[in-house]
Amino acid sequence: MSDADANDTITDDRIGQIQHRVAAVNREAAAAVAQAAGLSDAQPAVFELAKTHDELVDAYGELRSAIDLIEHAMDDLDAGRETPRKIKRKHAERLEETYDDPVLYLALQLVECNRREWLHASPETNGAHAVRRHGLTENQRKYLNELQNAWDADDRTECVVCGQDLGDPKNAGDPDENGEWVCRRESCRAAHDVDMTVPLGDAE
Numbered sequence: 001m002s003d004a005d006a007n008d009t010i011t012d013d014r015i016g017q018i019q020h021r022v023a024a025v026n027r028e029a030a031a032a033v034a035q036a037a038g039l040s041d042a043q044p045a046v047f048e049l050a051k052t053h054d055e056l057v058d059a060y061g062e063l064r065s066a067i068d069l070i071e072h073a074m075d076d077l078d079a080g081r082e083t084p085r086k087i088k089r090k091h092a093e094r095l096e097e098t099y100d101d102p103v104l105y106l107a108l109q110l111v112e113c114n115r116r117e118w119l120h121a122s123p124e125t126n127g128a129h130a131v132r133r134h135g136l137t138e139n140q141r142k143y144l145n146e147l148q149n150a151w152d153a154d155d156r157t158e159c160v161v162c163g164q165d166l167g168d169p170k171n172a173g174d175p176d177e178n179g180e181w182v183c184r185r186e187s188c189r190a191a192h193d194v195d196m197t198v199p200l201g202d203a204e
């Protein structure tokens with residue numbers, strides 16, 4: 001698709017929305033400037049500082065909306081261009097295959113933060129390079145992998161007598177009448193004095 005054709009696919013509505021959002025950024029930033037202008041006369045300054053802060057937060061919110069809207073429009077126009085929004089979405093899909101709940105939710109939040117922190121604010125750094133490749137920085141990946149391993153370890157079922165992992169097929173066990181699990185080893189069965197739902201003799 002040529003640039004001329006691409007320009008035909010963005011609607012006047014979308015152009016109007018973008019112009020409206022960018023104007024709102026300008027308005028909120030101007031309000032913050034006006035608020036800050038009174039700071040030197042304010043005694044004490046804390047209330048004026050709070051109001052300036054509020055105006056800046058509003059400006060930041062408008063700026064984020066405007067950036068999102070423009071990235072969205074760019075994605076629609078040019079399938080090949082890697083916008084921060086597209087990089088984030090690509091990695092979010094892959095992370096769903098890598099991490100389980102609840103580590104996945106943390107990973108997705110980090111990817112969204114990285115979009116702002118690295119792809120928008122520091123696009124030429126090593127961190128941004130890692131985020132483009134993996135969605136996450138080196139430290140974040142290390143941290144999330146440790147968290148996933150800790151979670152998996154906590155999630156496993158162990159023999160209440162010897163402690164081995166019953167998730168391994170060769171260690172398969174059975175629950176007792178209280179719902180606690182015991183492996184198939186005769187010594188563990190003998191040491192466990194609660195009746196088993198499947199007596200060892202019945203096992204295949």
Ligand SMILES: [Zn+2]
Binds near residue numbers: 159160162163164
């Ligand atoms: Zn055991």
